[in-house]
Amino acid sequence: MIALNSPIKPNLKKLQKYLEKVNNNGWYTNFGPLHDELTDKLQEYLGVQNLLLVSNGTVALQLAGRALRIKNLVTTPFSFVATTCAYKWQKDIVSFVDIDRKSYNLCPEAVSRALDQDTALDAIVATHVYGNPCDVEAFESLSNEKNVKLIYDAAHTFGVKINNQSVLNYGDASTLSFHATKVFHAVEGGAVVFKDKQHFQIAKRMINFGIEPGKGIVETGINGKLNEYQAAVGLVNLEQMDSVLQHRAELFSQYTAGLQDVVELPEWHSKANFNGAYMPIKLKNSQQASKLIQKLTESNIQSRAYFSPALDSVFTDCKNHGTPHSDAVTDGILCLPLHVDMTNKDIDKVVNKIKGSGVV
Template sequence: MNPLIMPAIARERQTPSLRFMQPTLPAWEDVASLYREVYKSGLITNAELVERLESVVAERLRVKHCVAVSSCTSGLMLVFKALGIAGEVIVPSFTFSASGEALLWNGIRPVFADCEPDTWNIDPLDVARRITSRTTAILGVHIHGNPADTESLTRIASRSDLKLIFDSAHAFGSTQQGKPIGTFGDAEVFSLSPTKLLVAGEGGLVTTDDSFLARRLRAARNYGDLGGYDPELQGLNARMSEFNAALAISGMPLLKKKIIRHNEIAQMYTRLLSDLPGITFQHVRGDNVSTYKDFSLHIVPNRKLSSDRLCYLLHKRSVPTQRYYYPPLHQQKIFSSYHHSTDLPLPVTEHVSEGVVNLPIYESLSDQTITAICTEIRDIVLNDHQQGFEL
């Protein structure tokens, strides 16, 4: 490692190496002050604070209903169950496994769609090509918080009489042309896990303007029972605890600054690395705002430097990386049987997945450390480009 930049990375260290992720949490006093009275009351699950969180989110996102659940995954599972969706659902292959697993838990067959080469979100044109008489819904994903093409997907779903759901795990705070993510489709489902910008410890939120769906979801998160000890539908224990709600409510005032800082970091990475040969970045279109829950660069696979080699060399220099989402869903063990050689290919997904490298991005990451990380990347890329090394 370059001795001139070692101190910058060393100052960020809380383990033997720079952390890939470090959530910024609200002050404990703020969380405790909310939770104290609830704790004394003994009503510590799915009670007053959960209702307050739901109300705050519905008002912020300008939707009629918000239903808090135990996780984004359980929220997705219950949305499909509450809507009575069966048959086949079109889902991007370039996404986290939970997107597809929510379908499998409901006995739904996933049909994998390709992603766009610039935004890395599900490609509406490819979605339209994959619709058959067995298709019942489309599951879009806002990858890394980058808003998907909701307008095109809405048009396709309406034309084919399909339900449209969004896995919005990364996108709480993202906007599309000034409109909050959370207001599109039949429902959107957010994650509040520690890697997200709004943190509840664990938890999820479902937003919808469909009053009937919201009612069924409130039952479904409580074993399908709205209180009469007579379940209306097959449900789960997917309730949110009051402590998780207190953490999320207390973290809400931090969200705007977090989004601004994530965008600043993304712009720094892009500015400092954009001139390197063979490297591109995820594109955010027009007036859209991404949360940049994650930041990725893409190594063009036909170049001498591979994504695996870059990750390996950065690891040796104490810079952590991840590779989201490699392999993509259609190449993963539990999903591979749903994608056959006779199906339409997924060339863009495979190209993007093969080349993606995720870099650290969180609010407390200093400009100096970002510059240091970029210096290491530049050194590796330029040396490999000149010498023709290959992993």
């Protein structure tokens, strides 16, 4: 079986040493020493500041919105359900606009039109789909011109850079997921990287029930902290990230070389590196994709129609500014196996099965 995904496995001997520290400290959560150590090491590794660890990636999205005081946002229909759910759950107003047909990311021109049509909008929430950065310069200009906040769902972009600068440094906030299925994980968990220290401080207070040390409860908050056991897993896994990212990027490039003349592939940001988070391909339609999934399954190769369905077809109560490109991409999208346990021979097998499937 070539599995769709296989989470990186923490070194148990190293993990045991960290867990012994936790037990010896008797400090299991609430901004413990391993939490702070992981924060410092992630900031250094990723080249960012104002990174706040949180309990999961969904809380990261919600927290970014609350810290920036947004209530009425425009976002992409082509993303994982958490991107929209996070905001609808806390009763924010969500509108959908179309994606760019080539990159599959939120389209700046479509967002600009929506902002002109609906002056109540106060934020853009854009996903770097599959780890492929959005047009960050265009969105930065839009954010400044229209005076709206800019949040990136960067759950797929661990280790991705644009012109050797972390993609997480763009926007007012970028959110990460450290779920076990992600490139880097802490079993569960996540983070928000804020542009401004002020928003970081607000968010840190919010994830501790709105409590500010020395002042007590100063606003409504939640419990969104990362515990010490999760931090221990993160610290161990971070030690192997150089080799993980290099291997995944090599596998991604091998896939791309083998399939670029066979199926449609998203157009990648020209100034960004690859982290091999996902291997998306686009078939002519969902029927063709289903046939290929069946052919691959017969060869013990897992695949998944991801992202499908489009979120505007699920959350029909949201305002829709028109999403023909998203509809077209959703109709036939497919993700192939890509993870650190795969080999070059595995990639060759998948590519050859696709070419010989009689479907494409």
